[in-house]
Amino acid sequence: MISDSEAISYEFATGPDLYALCQQAATVRDDSWGKQLTYSKKVFIPLTNMCRDSCGYCTFVQSPDSPHANYMTPEQVLKTAREGAVLDCKEALFSLGERPEERHQKARDMLANLGYDSTLEYLHDQCESVLTHTSLLPHVNAGALSFEELKHLKPVAASMGMMLENVSNDLLKKGQAHYACPDKTPKRRLDTIEQAGRLDIAFTTGILIGIGESWADRVRSLIAIRDRHLAYGHIQEVIIQNFRAKAGTSMADYQEPNLDDMKRTIAVARLILPNDISIQAPPNLEVEYGSYINAGINDWGGISPLTKDFINPERAWPQISSVSQACEGLGYSLAERLTIYDHFQHQNTKYLTPNLTQRVASLVSRAAQMSGGVIA
Numbered sequence: 001m002i003s004d005s006e007a008i009s010y011e012f013a014t015g016p017d018l019y020a021l022c023q024q025a026a027t028v029r030d031d032s033w034g035k036q037l038t039y040s041k042k043v044f045i046p047l048t049n050m051c052r053d054s055c056g057y058c059t060f061v062q063s064p065d066s067p068h069a070n071y072m073t074p075e076q077v078l079k080t081a082r083e084g085a086v087l088d089c090k091e092a093l094f095s096l097g098e099r100p101e102e103r104h105q106k107a108r109d110m111l112a113n114l115g116y117d118s119t120l121e122y123l124h125d126q127c128e129s130v131l132t133h134t135s136l137l138p139h140v141n142a143g144a145l146s147f148e149e150l151k152h153l154k155p156v157a158a159s160m161g162m163m164l165e166n167v168s169n170d171l172l173k174k175g176q177a178h179y180a181c182p183d184k185t186p187k188r189r190l191d192t193i194e195q196a197g198r199l200d201i202a203f204t205t206g207i208l209i210g211i212g213e214s215w216a217d218r219v220r221s222l223i224a225i226r227d228r229h230l231a232y233g234h235i236q237e238v239i240i241q242n243f244r245a246k247a248g249t250s251m252a253d254y255q256e257p258n259l260d261d262m263k264r265t266i267a268v269a270r271l272i273l274p275n276d277i278s279i280q281a282p283p284n285l286e287v288e289y290g291s292y293i294n295a296g297i298n299d300w301g302g303i304s305p306l307t308k309d310f311i312n313p314e315r316a317w318p319q320i321s322s323v324s325q326a327c328e329g330l331g332y333s334l335a336e337r338l339t340i341y342d343h344f345q346h347q348n349t350k351y352l353t354p355n356l357t358q359r360v361a362s363l364v365s366r367a368a369q370m371s372g373g374v375i376a
């Protein structure tokens, strides 16, 4: 692990200096993760696109006035999960807006029609339904959650996650990315990570780069994640995600981070974070995603043969065969993993409740009988 001040010093690393930094990170990655990169074959389930927040970069969120504002019905959830299962998907990624019913009458009405008064209760039951009726493992990405909410969801999700985004409080100011977003206060985000640790939930988090934060803010965010992992050991992966500007948002004309920015941040993340944390960057948000490999990533996240990335719908997934080729061109192989990483699967019932332990084991053995298998 590098020191905080060394991490800070890489802010402008470019050319040969950036190359050397990436090499250092790639060596650490090779030593702990080997010559194999991973991804999870998933379907995306946008349970609701209404939200009480209004992040400056987000096009996923729909105003209640929009005809597109909705909740998926239980039938739609199962249809997506079943179609995914046919295509050999093993993860159901529930990604949704945060507590829309606390802000919008339309959300309360739609929930009531479904027989609920809380989005998180509906989420719980839809995860349970996917578990009961399909072979997929739910991963919950529902934003900031309390200890009780996380505890309630643990038996119906194999893993959970929430992007920290960034620890900078400046982003909450008027005109900034997280203005008027009660769920994006660093305090609430850090508390969610902490409570997930107390509950032994295999947890995904990450930073969104290029949203108005400084380089020091980025380093501080990675250090905050590291410290919670050192306390609880529950962080399975950290996503380094690049902001993409979207038409129709307040950040439509905002400068996007460039490839060097991504490489520099990935490398520093690899060097700051403990080696057992997976470093993930998405392949659909950068044309030259192959160069993330030499910067130190070991994972591409969820890739879907069925559903689009609803958060970045204009950015199609590359074919899995293309990702595989990009890996092989640099001397790496590509393998499928489950939503919960293998080293979290075998710790008795610490991270998985008994029902989920069984479900994970049967997916692993079923995959072993098919070509390729999954990492387990």
Ligand SMILES: O=c1nc2n(C[C@H](O)[C@H](O)[C@H](O)CO)c3cc(O)ccc3cc-2c(=O)[nH]1
Pocket (backbone or CB within 6 Å): 040, 042, 044, 091, 093, 139, 140, 141, 160, 161, 162, 163, 204, 205, 237, 239, 280, 300, 301, 302, 309, 310, 311, 312, 338, 339, 340
């Ligand atoms: O398709 C996406 N998947 C996203 N995922 C899914 C992720 O790639 C996989 O579900 C996990 O790696 C588990 O396999 C997230 C998961 C989290 O827990 C937190 C944030 C994200 C963000 C995205 C995203 O923007 N797009």
Ligand SMILES: C[C@H]1O[C@@H](n2cnc3c(N)ncnc32)[C@H](O)[C@@H]1O
Pocket (backbone or CB within 6 Å): 057, 058, 059, 095, 141, 162, 163, 165, 207, 208, 241, 242, 243, 244, 245, 246, 311, 312
């Ligand atoms: C689920 C995650 O998706 C990310 N997210 C939301 N909007 C964008 C965007 N315009 N570009 C890149 N990532 C985005 C946020 O980090 C959120 O937490």
Ligand code: MET
Pocket (backbone or CB within 6 Å): 051, 060, 061, 095, 096, 097, 098, 141, 142, 143, 144, 162, 163, 311
């Ligand atoms: C489209 S974002 C999905 C998850 C949640 N609303 C968050 O921002 O963390």
Ligand code: SF4
Pocket (backbone or CB within 6 Å): 051, 052, 053, 054, 055, 058, 059, 060, 061, 096, 097, 098, 143, 183
């Ligand atoms: S990024 Fe998540 S919290 Fe922010 S507006 Fe979009 S759905 Fe809501």
